[in-house]
Amino acid sequence: MNIPSTRSPRWLFCCAAAFLSFALLTQSATAQGEHIKSNLLHEIWGVAGGEGVGTTTAVLGDLNADGYDDIAIGAPGAYSYAGAVYVYSGATGDLLLELTGVNYGDTFGASIAPLADINSDGFADIAVGAPNSANGYGEVYFISGYDGATLFQTHANGQTLDQYGFSIANVGDLDFDGFDEVLIGAHGTNANNGAAYVVSPANGTTMFTLLGAITEGYFGISVSGTGDANGDLTGDFVIGAYGANSFSGKAYLYSGSDASALHEFTGLNTEDYLGSAVAAAGDLNQDGYADLFIGAMGENDFAGVVYAHSGFDGSPIAEFRGWYAGDSLGSAIAMVGDADGDGVDDFLLGAPGYDQTRGAASLYSGATASLLDYYTGYSRGDYFGWSIAPAGDYDGRLHADFIIGAPGADSETGADSGYFQAWSLWSPILNPSSYEMSAAQGGVVFYGLDFPWEAGWGAYQLVVNLAGPGNTRWNGLDLPLKNDGLLQSTIAGDVPGPCLGFAGILDGYGDGMAAIWVPGGLPAGMVGTTYWLAAVGGQIGGVWDFGSWANPLTINP
Structure with missing residues (x-):
């Protein structure tokens, strides 16, 4: 192998044999997916019975200027169902704001949508639904993220029990005025035929009104933006109508340009409840157009199904099925960003009925559709997975985090206080002591190897590339790295002469240690270079059975 000297930014690694013991900063998930561990960052409970904390969840922008996005949690049962939204620091979990409904029974906080800065004060704002306010007419409040002041509120001038604001979603800037529009569902309109409204946060005016055409279709029970599904450079949106056709359900994809219908999706059987949840799906089939998820929580005896469809032509892409009758998979769906570090956004599916309403949520890879991890509530009645949301990166591991709500959980403060x-999902296989190194000072980065115990006394190897996260097949395993010359060199085991630690034998627990040592005084041209590492393991002489995801190492000044 021809490896340039450390004067070149292509290669700087010299592995030193090292033995270092350090604590792994993690807690295991309540229930783990195979070979994956997750780190519980925050757990916050309601302070009174009946609050239903976690009924809705959303991540806002950075409201307290600490560099981390903050968290909004809906508690529509708080204060005798006046309702509340609690805004917490994403970094510390401290309470930043408490927003409350105006009157008993408003159920303020039944829905939440994050907004960009609509009042030009430099802070992200928030929209909150109160579907039972004004005797069930419903209202949506547009609120300052800086101080919690109401900027304005909207309603539909409809009728009692319209439930305007039961569902809301940010659908992107449809009119290119610099403000993201809000899609508001009112599934009770016209005796449960339903309606939905696209509202501009610039002035509160309604841009589009869409009316459900099916008797008791509950059109607007769920709403979501999808991104650009039809290639006209404007974001589109999807609306669920789970009551249509004797609750077989429907979902409709609309153009954000003119609200024209693009595709219609129909449940297979009576009481499938297709449209129980809808969500953006990124570009799952890599055709350049936005795709979408549709939940059918009632299908297969309420085991539930989540369908992924092409936004461009409506064709099916994939489906995900609940494990057991009553799981109600498809009650909540969200893209959560790149949780596993492979460069592709992943998604979380809620199943609040799992294990007789203990509840669960399953995290899937957006690249492979494989299960990354799953999480469960503590007790039956928690309804864990009722709400889910993306959460940015709170722990600095450079992977997306996420939020799961359990509004039915009981605590010492009372029943249904919720939490x-x-x-944070992170790989237990390759745990770096740092993600960066100084070119001027050099130093050592240690890599703790923590394979599953089944890998004990097996072989391991670390590989590196410059091309970044991707997918390269090697010896029975998909590496989370794009193929390049550096990757092929390290696959071949060709590393600098005196260096040790990039390949070896694990101990009986599947653990080991490697290190990267870099002398100081690296060339200035190396500053800003990022190397990507992954580790693989398996039985000696066999195929690789286990692999980490990509871990970056960036050279700073």
Whole structure:
């Protein structure tokens, strides 16, 4: 192998044999997916019975200027169902704001949508639904993220029990005025035929009104933006109508340009409840157009199914099925960003009926559709997974985090106080002591190897590339790295002469240690270079059975 000297930014690694013991900063998930661990970042409970904390969850912008996005949690049962939204620091979990409904029974906080800065004060704002306010007409409040002041509120001038604001979603800037529009569902309109409204946060005016055409279709029970599904450079949106056709359900994809219908999706059987949840799906089939998820929580005896469809032509892409009758998978769906570090956004599916309403949520890879991890509530009646949301990166591991709500959980303060959790998924296989190194000072980065115990006394190897996260097949395993010359060199085991630690034998627990040592005084041209590492393991002489995800190491000044 021809490896340039450390004067070149292509290669700087010299592995030193090292033995270092350090604590792994993690807690295991309540229930773990195979070979994956997750770190519980925050768990916050309601302070009174009946609050239903975690009924809705959303991540806002950075409201307290600490560099981390903050968390909004809906508790529509708080204060005798006046309702509340609690805004917490994403970094510390401290309470930043408490927003409350105006009157008993408003159920303020039944829905939440994050907004960009609509009042030009430099802070992200928030929209909150109160679907039972004004005798069930419903209202949506547009609120300052800086101080919690109401900027304005909207309603539909409809009728009692319209439930305007039961569902809301940020659908992007449809009119290119610099403000993201809000899609508001009112599933009770016209005796449960339903309606939905696209509202501009610039002035509160309604841009589009869409009316459900099916008797008791509950059109607007769920709403979401999807991104650009039809290639017209404007974001589109999807609306669920789970009551249509004797609750077989429907979902409709609309153009954000003119609200024209693009595709219609229909449940297979009576009481499938297709449209129980809808969500953006990124570009799952890599055709350049946005795709979408549709939940059918009632399908297969309420085991539930989540369908992924092409936004461009409506064709099916994939489906995900609940494990057991009553799981109600498809009650909540969210893209959560890149949780596993492979460069592709992943997604979380809620199943609040799992294990007789203990509840669960499953995290899937957006690249492979494989299960990354799953999480469960503590007790039956928690309804864990009722709400889910992305959460940015709170722990600095450079992977997306996420939030799961459990509004039915009981505590010492009372029944149905509820709680939410913020989680970080991270690989236990390759744990770096740092993600960066100084070119001027050099130093050592240690890599703790923590394979599953099944890998004990097996072989391991670390590999490196410069091309970044991706997918390269090697010896029975998909590496989370793009193929390049550096990767092929390290696959071949060709590393600098005196260096040790990039390949070896694990101990009986599947653990080991490697290190990267870099002398100081690296060339200035190396500053800003990022190397990506991954580790693989398996039985000696066999195929690789286990692999980490990509871990970056960036050279700073």
